Amino acid sequence: MMDIDAHVRRLWRHRGTTLPVPRRGPRQQLDLDDILDAGIALADAEGLAAVSTRAVAAAFGKTPMALYPYVGTKEHLLALMQDHAAALPDWEDPATSLADALGAWASALYEVYLAHPWLTERRWSQATTQGPNEQDWMERLLRILDSWRIPAPARTPAVTMLYATVAATAETDAAYRRMSQEGMSEWLAQAQATARQIPDLARRYPLSTSLEPVAAQWQDSPRASLTAGVGILAGALEPAAG
Structure with missing residues (x-):
């Protein structure tokens, strides 16, 4: 229980709780925000799999055990990074329509995900998060x-x-951005091969093959789909509001 209490104190350190301090050695040799910034920078550059207490500690010339009093376990470290990276930006809620207001919220969160693509691997439902930014x-x-x-x-x-x-x-958008020219060529080559090998594909799957694109460029499809999806949801919610 003490580990959980310490984790919650770290999560809410800027909202009224006090940070637990190392029981041994000099106090506050490291700053928790700096530790999380280092972990986030590593995840942004190399992906979430590259993040470990060892890798983050090395950025400060420390051992993994030296980092434990500041962040707890690796899972606690990842949860702290998640909440730290997801700080709410400033924007005005549009008063024009529910779709516009929900669209602004969704767009703001979308941009956070694009800035830190590894966040899509960290689900908001994970019990170890529950931080102030979430x-x-x-x-x-x-x-x-x-x-x-x-x-x-x-x-x-x-x-x-x-x-x-x-x-x-956002996860799809990030994947598109990571796709190399070789990857795009392979995708196109497979589509062309499928058309050659399965010439009656459109007859077999008339509905899926006749879907209209939501954007002129396929790279823009994820964001366009988000906008359209939010509009559909808002349209379904508005009658319920009376």
């Missing part, structure tokens, strides 16, 4: 739904759909 995102979204008088029974499904849609589209 709570800020949830509260901001629920405030929008409340201001547009969306009934309480519809709010939880709406929140689930919005988080899932933002994460999925």
